[in-house]
Amino acid sequence: MAFEGLADRLQSTMKKIKGKGKVSEQDVKEMTREVRLALLEADVNFKVVKDLIKRIKERAVGQEVMESLTPGQQVIKVVKEELTELMGGEQSKIAVADRSPTVIMMVGLQGAGKTTTTGKLANHLRKQHNRSPLLAACDVYRPAAIEQLETLGQQLDMPVFSKGTEANPVDIASEAVQQAKADHNDYVIIDTAGRLHVDTDLMDELQQIKSSVKPDEIFLVVDAMTGQDAVNVAESFNEQLDLSGVVLTKLDGDTRGGAALSIKAVTDKPIKFAGTGEKLDGFEAFHPERMASRILGMGDVLSLIEKAQTNVDEKQAKELEQKMRTASFTFDDFLEQMGQVKEMGPLEDLMGMIPGASKMKGLKNAQIDEKQLVYVEAIIQSMTKKERQEPSIMNASRKKRIAKGSGTSVSQVNRLLKQFDEMKKMMKQMTGAQKGKKGKGMKFPFM
Known part of the structure; x- marks a missing residue:
């Protein structure tokens, strides 16, 4: 992911100041020192860093922050606003000529x-x-x-x-x-x-x-x-x-x-x-x-939504939602969804767009090995059409055949079957909980 080292360093620095009920000038001084080092290590121009730190200091020790009910959060807001301004402030759209082309x-x-x-x-x-x-x-x-x-x-x-x-x-x-x-x-x-x-x-x-x-x-x-x-x-x-x-x-x-x-x-x-x-x-x-x-x-929820809207067919999404609600979701549907999610880009980048994902237990510093998805696809593609539709018919000989055909082990096949079954139960519960709300089920990410 882009900015990975810088992001880790800045997030660690912001975490120290976020919960503070009061923010002293010494706190701001220590924070800006860490931000300065993080930016210089990220190969940001020295003069740019110097000007940025000066602006952050001026705003962070001003009345706007010190009289706030949540000074720590206000300081983080200042840092975010100054980083945003440093990169241009707002999106610069492409020009369109009065005459074509x-x-x-x-x-x-x-x-x-x-x-x-x-x-x-x-x-x-x-x-x-x-x-x-x-x-x-x-x-x-x-x-x-x-x-x-x-x-x-x-x-x-x-x-x-x-x-x-x-x-x-x-x-x-x-x-x-x-x-x-x-x-x-x-x-x-x-x-x-x-x-x-x-x-x-x-x-x-x-x-x-x-x-x-x-x-x-x-x-x-x-x-x-x-x-x-x-x-x-x-x-x-x-x-x-x-x-x-x-x-x-x-x-x-x-x-x-x-x-x-x-x-x-x-x-x-x-x-x-x-x-x-x-x-x-x-x-x-x-x-x-x-x-x-x-x-x-x-996080970056807006970009995540835009990627989803670009890569996911709305009609397919509605059909899939119905299958989830009735627990008729199959391995064929699962394979199709995997393909659509992969089209949205590297999974680590998608995780970076989810607010707080880096702080979630089990996800912080998690390395998402997309190669494992290749094995999942291979296992599903080694199943017959009937096996994909009705995983419950799987017996020992079928699992052995699938493992051999996909270059995996029987234990990997068993693990996928168990995870798939648990996922179907969870989907039914989630869509069922939302059923009745204006006649619509829950909308899932990437749909």
Whole structure:
């Protein structure tokens, strides 16, 4: 999970002050010292940390906090608000041009994930905003860059404008915009060339493309795992191109979070989106307040709900609810639900969105081994259709056959059968408890 080290450190610090009936200046001093160390360890820019700590101190020892009935909680509120403001304050939405198409220029160093991010952004615009983007292949230098974008276009069933490696990138970008107008595409996303480092030739070409197509957005794609280097790159690109926003890739990786917490403060450009996985749907709008909540262990319920709404079919959810209520939920239904939950992203990330999950007994520091889910799927897929519908018919020979077919043991098969039976009983109790309330049963997460 992104910010894992920073989150653990800050949550531990906040816990010490949360329950205090009174908060002294010494308490605030000790807390801000811990926050400062945590941020510096997370590779946050030194000047950014210094300014942030100064603001937290001023507010935390002010009348607003000291006269509060719950000073400890008020201090945590101050820290959350300042972290939110540090990352941009509120979500910065994508620009929409008065005339069609809206032109987005993707820039960045080689290896940041720019081409893949171009595909992810196109997919996001179509799924979330019902748009029809055209992708423009303007990286004529990197081997196979054009082929990569064309492959992404095929996977997404989206048009890609390309003129090969011999054409001028400025001409490609300009002609792509004209093609989009002719084909009534409402967005053009231009995948530009990158270099291993910022150089004059790269910037000259990007400035020419900017001058030619007059983009509505210029997004810098940076690898969140590069820490302060990402901030330095952002400064260089911003000076030359006047960026409109930043897209952070690999935010779900083993990153300390320094880039996300520094870029807005240093460049005054908002983080617009974040890449959160290798799949083309591993991409989401960046919400500063939600990210601050996750860092402080307060969860991110809104993002969890949005993921659920995107990945779960409403008709299927209603059918499943009826099955739960009548205890007719089968292993086939269970397999289907597992698939939908997996589509929502890594389970550890989902757990991080549930408020207080990190403090729940048995879940704190729990490592969710998604490989175990592979065994569960294998066991279910090794069952016959009748066995999935009626697990009660399982006898010793059936269990032995299933274990052999799934590469597991009979004890693992028995464990799954027992857990499944307990889950069905619990579901029936929960839906039964809610039955009669306006004729509707309980709504479950991910449904």
